[in-house]
Amino acid sequence: MPNERVALYSRNSIDYAVSVFAIARAGAVSVPLNFNLGPDEVAYILEHAECSAILAEEQLVPVAIEAMKRADLVDDITLTVAFGDVPPRVDGTWVSFRDLADSAAAGLDDAVTSDVAFLMYTSGTESRPKGAVMTTGALLAQYVSMVVYGEMSSNDRELHVMPLYHAGQLHCFLLPDVYLGATNVLMDGTAPADIMQCVQEHRITKLWLPPTVWISMLRHPDFLRYDLSSIELAYYGASAMPVQVLRELLEVLPNARFFNCYGQTELGGVTTMLGPDDQFRKSGSCGLPTLHEETGIVDADGRHLGVGEVGEIVHRNPQATLGYWRDPERTEAVFRGGWFHSGDLGYLDSEGYLYLVDRVKDMIKTGGENVASREVEEVIFAHPAVAEAAVVGVADPRWIESVTAVVVTRPGFHLEAAELIDFCRSRLAGFKTPKAVYFVGELPKNASGKILKRELRDRYSGAPQ
Known part of the structure; x- marks a missing residue:
């Protein structure tokens, strides 16, 4: 089945990890799917990627079957495989992955660097996801870059918590670890107590989590009861880490060296990294370009900008x-001028360190001024009663968009909206200060730990302030 697309629809498991190598060994192309997708969303990707096979965990097989029906692909998808020790009972055409692995043929050709290895579908801001075409050579370059700049070694013991359909966990950590011969522990889910128990039990030395999960661990009432002293390498990415939270983490995890990883799926996962020695010297920075990487800042016309100037x-x-x-049109648009356009706003300082100002779509335009949501969030996180926060622009008839904060308070703390607004006003310009604050039990997040700001914008549009 060389060059055929094989969908992977499953939570983290040994079968999932093994299947990635099996698909590559067969010369086929892996198409990881978000396991939270429903039948219509799965159907779109199966049809768009022209998949001829699907591997799914047993619990998700009914969704996969419905997706195949809705995409009218029941006859076109010729191989349906279920992860687990026994095949599912819902459809007699599904075979067990373990049985298939035991009967696998030998003598397959080795992959070459120009082979397409993955279609990584990204959600982006559009209504339909895009399939990023990744070659074996591109991904190997990513793995080497992570090993060098992430200070990785074969002695590492890493816990993989985030979903393997995510480029960060798969291509920046699991596969580089396998490349090195490091020890890997797979886990399904991001429950803070489960993560900490696993770290303690397996003496985990390396851990990558988005800031939202680091925060949920730090704020867990039993945090100090677990022995997390084995953690030596700690990575964060997918969104910004509030400086106050980083200070707290370093106090309670004194053996850990923290790295900020910034990048995108289309670029292999990580393009810049802020190392341990720069966490406070270059506070808020995404770091320096990693191995093989060139990073620049351009204006709307594609002209490269100077030090300190904000652009894309x-x-x-x-x-x-x-x-x-x-999708040749979007490919041409994103690579215009010979550079990949990230959709992020930022600037470079005099030493070449990258600073992310905001996503273009998250920049709030209020009363003729631009407000970076990250700047406001950093201030809110400095309040002792705040556990989590997200700042968005909500449509407003007077201001076009009003700066709006959505906040989760720490257990045992009480906070009024007026108090937090006054707190921000004393530290920010008036136009940057939130005009409304809403308190919630939890912030909406995707499976990768990113806060769903689009959902917050929709939820609070038209809400009384």
Whole structure:
């Protein structure tokens, strides 16, 4: 089945990890799917990627079957495999992954660097996801870059918590670890107590989590009861880590060296990294370009900007996608001028360190001024009663968009909206100060730990202030 697309629809498991190598060994292309997707969303990707096979965990097989029906692909998808020790009972055409692995044929050709290895579907801001075409060579360049800049070694014991369909966990940590011969522990789910128990039990030395999960661990009432002293390498990414939270983490995890990883799926996962020695010297920075990487800042016309000037962050590296599957228009648009256009706003300082100002779509335009949501969030996190926060722009008839904060308070703390607004006003310009604050039990997040700001904007549009 060389070059055929094989969908992977499962939570983290040994079978999932093994299947990635099995698909590559067969010369086929892995198409990881978010396990939270429903039948219509799965159907779209199966049809768009022109998949001829699907591997799914047993619990998700009914959703996969419904998706195949809705996409009218029941006859076109010729191989259906279920993870687990026994095949599912819902459909007699499904076979067990373990049985298939035991009967696998030998003598397959080795992959070459130009082979397409993955279609990584990204959600983006559009209504339909895009399939980033990743070659074996591009991903190997990414793995080497992570090993060098992430200070990785074969002695590492890493816990993999985030979903393997996510480029960060799969291509920046699990596969580089396998490349090195490190020890890997797979876990399904991000429950803070489960993570801490696993770290303690397996003496985990390396851990990558988005800031939202680091925060949920730090704020857990039993945090100090667990022995997390084995953690030596701690990575964060997917969103910004509030400086106050980082200070707290370093106090309670004194053996850990923290790294900030910034990048995108289309670029292999990580393009810049802020190392342990720069966490406070270059507070708020995404770091320096990693191995093989060129990073620049351009204006709306594609002209490169100077030190300190804010514009769109662009990249050029051998890890980059070949383009978007079956979408030449968007491929041409994102690679205009020979650089990959990230959609992020930022600037470079005099030493070449990258600072992310905001996503273009998250920049709040209020009363003729631009407000970076991250700047406001940093101030809110400095309040002792705040556990989590997200700042968004909500449509407003007077201001066009009003700066709006959505906050989760720490257990045992009480906080009024007026108090937090006054707190921000004493530290920010008036136009940056939230005009409304809403308190919630938890913030909406995707499976990768990113806060769903679009959902918050929709939820609070038209809400009384």
